[in-house]
Amino acid sequence: MLKLAILGFLRDRPMHGYELRRHLAALTGHIRPLSDGTLYPAIKRLEADGLLVRETEPGSTAAPRHTLHLTPEGRAALLERLRTPEQLDISDENRWFTVLAFLRHLDDPAAQAVVLRRRLAFLEEPASFFHDEAGPLDAERITDPFRSGILLIARATSRAELAWLHDMIAALETQGGRDLTATGA
């Protein structure tokens, strides 16, 4: 997920690690803060895999300041990841939001619609949040107010997302990606 976010941000424009760090913090930092010890090794992994290169600019500001650029392989890896996300990217909301945040880079409305349809399919399958010996518990049989709260919140999210997904998929498939800003508002 970190890998996806790094590739996604660098697709917009080259930047150095510290700037990347600020962008990542703005994306998911309030939910899950990111430490240096996670970011810099991740950058090194991507560099070792040939997905990005660093260009040292000595005279700019303080420290050596390596500006990070995506390679063609890096751009290809981003597109591939966006086109065929793993199941965890679909089911886990944090990861899914990261996919969504960069899905515009997948410059093909049909391919974007395919990804949204996968999320749609996941949300539409009956999710069993709790169960006892008799099997899954639906909301009505749950007496614990905290657990019924979970279901209440999960359903509200689900409703909002399903509505948005339906609109968005329709726009992508019929209009070919034009006039999209109006659908979500």
Place this chain on the structure above:
Amino acid sequence: MLKLAILGFLRDRPMHGYELRRHLAALTGHIRPLSDGTLYPAIKRLEADGLLVRETEPGSTAAPRHTLHLTPEGRAALLERLRTPEQLDISDENRWFTVLAFLRHLDDPAAQAVVLRRRLAFLEEPASFFHDEAGPLDAERITDPFRSGILLIARATSRAELAWLHDMIAALETQGGRDLTATGA
């Protein structure tokens, strides 16, 4: 989070690993599947910390079948974790739901309200999902339809959860925890 969930389920009643696995799968498995290689080492860690003991029942069914029981230390650890969750348990929705799923074990409405208030405070602080060079971007300035979708969904969740939290906290603080099942429905 796994630790919390294991302690929470064993608080209800003793069970063996495989049963625990099914309960965990029902709780968060559709979002994030749990592998054996995660569960059994986690059980061993809890056993090593003295939070649970296993009692081998040889004659029951197939394999040795260790029934897991919480120790008094385990019950204390669960209560402590529920009473003072770490910040990640508050901010990350997956973790927060796990806290909620077992918060009833914290058998004190005032303490439960304190935990809910922490989540309330987190949701009420202005979350900046994206930003550019000029600073955080509010929803109106975002042109990417996928990103505005993220904000749309996040706001719907937030609204539903805020409403529920306000009701629930009020019920816990004024009624002392009685008549709670009516508030969330």
Place this chain on the structure above:
DNA sequence: CGACGATACCTCGATATCGAGGTATAGCGG
């Protein structure tokens, strides 16, 4: 009675992340 699936448990290597520490420089206020 033999194959098969479900139950039940376990190990181990690879990987990702965390958190705490460190090293610099630039710029600014006092």
Place this chain on the structure above:
DNA sequence: CCGCTATACCTCGATATCGAGGTATCGTCG
């Protein structure tokens, strides 16, 4: 010019998780 903060990068040990593999038993269907 001293201290402070922000910028910018890095290492390293500890830990948690994943995934793929293994072992054994029980019940049942044919």
